[in-house]
Amino acid sequence: MAITLDKEGHERAFDLSPIVDDIDGAFLAADGVDRVRKGLDNNVFDEIEWPTPQRIGSPVARPANIICIGMNYAAHAAESGAEPPTTPVVFLKPSNTIAGPYDAAPIPPQSEQYDWEVELGIIMGSSAQYLASIEDAKQAVAGYVMANDLSERDYQLNGPAGQWTKGKSLPSSTPVGPWFVPADQVDPNALRLRTWVNGELRQDSSTADLIFDTATIVHHLSQYMLLEPGDLILTGTPEGVALSGRFPYLDDGDIVEMEIDELGRQRQQFFRATTATAEEK
Structure with missing residues (x-):
């Protein structure tokens, strides 16, 4: 469509x-x-x-890879208790976490710290490996989407080394969409991002505040991995998440709405998932 x-x-x-x-x-x-x-x-x-x-699904079918950039807004790094990074912080999410922009969203059965993260997503349009320049990186991008990088903070951060993969891999934890907008129709470095939880504004920022902009991210990643067409790169979330301690974590019945200028608006109603029985497995 x-x-x-x-x-x-x-x-x-x-x-x-x-x-x-x-x-x-x-x-x-x-x-x-x-x-x-x-x-x-x-x-x-x-x-x-x-x-x-x-039903509206993700505007781009399940990617081979979801590559994420952490703490890419200085204010979010500060509310997380970290210094702004001097080089991109990179982690991965499983591609089976993709969900539609309006799908009901499960909270893990034992979760007490499920958190929202509005993010600008980059969709790759061509393969990229060892790119020579920022301009080459721009040419490799097909377009942009909005995503919610849902994160279970206790799973992610508990223990001396943290367990980011555990906190970022939960089912349906990456709602994407509603729109995929071609790269030549939007300025990715001047977009307003907002999140509301139960109608109350939580995040309100701009991609102009990214520490590493979109082309820099693509160029940097290409030095360490092969980026393929359809891959999704999440560029980080601004301040205003529950991890800050200023807001409660998500609970059964909560409604999260997110919007990025020119990329549309998504909405998830959250419910508490139940533990599967042996027969259901």
């Missing part, structure tokens, strides 16, 4: 099935964005009902 704006600013939705079943890395690597644009110009796609009554 593609969304466009008419002259009055109204959203219109179009069925992309004539050229693709799902937006994924292979499609993006094969000039998928340009193919959609040409199809829209040539009236190839049927217009469909919008808003749709159907």
Whole structure:
């Protein structure tokens, strides 16, 4: 599905099935964005009902990799009790944590410190390895999305060394979307990010405050790993999370809404997951 704006600013939705079943890395690597644009110009796609009554999934299909940057806003580093990093802090999330932007969100059965994190996400459009310049990094990006990097802080930080993978790997802990916006249609370094919990504003910042901007992140990561088309890179969250001690952690029935300028708004209602029985496993 593609969304466009008419002259009055109204959203219109179009069925992309004539050229693709799902937006994924292979499609993006094969000039998928340009193919959609040409199809829209040539009236190839049927217009469909919008808003749709159907479930909205992630705007980019399950990526091979989710690469995350930690403490990439100075104020968030401070509220976490850490100094701002001088080089990007990198960790990974499993790709099976991807969820849709409006899906109900499970809180782990034993969790007491489940936390929200609004983040700008980078979607890679081509392979990137040992990139020579920041400009090369910009050219490798297909577009941008919004994501919620849900994190269980006790699982993540408990113990002398921490256990980031445990705190960042929980089912449905990476809601993505609603929109994927092509890279040439948005300035990723001047976007307002906000989070509301039960209607109360918690995070309100701008990607202008990123310590490492999007192109710098892509260039840096390419020196240490192979980035592939469709990979999702989460660029970090600003201040205003529950870890700060200023707000309660998420609980059963809470509603989290997030918005990034030009990338849309997502909403999750949280529920307490139950422990599976042997038969259910």
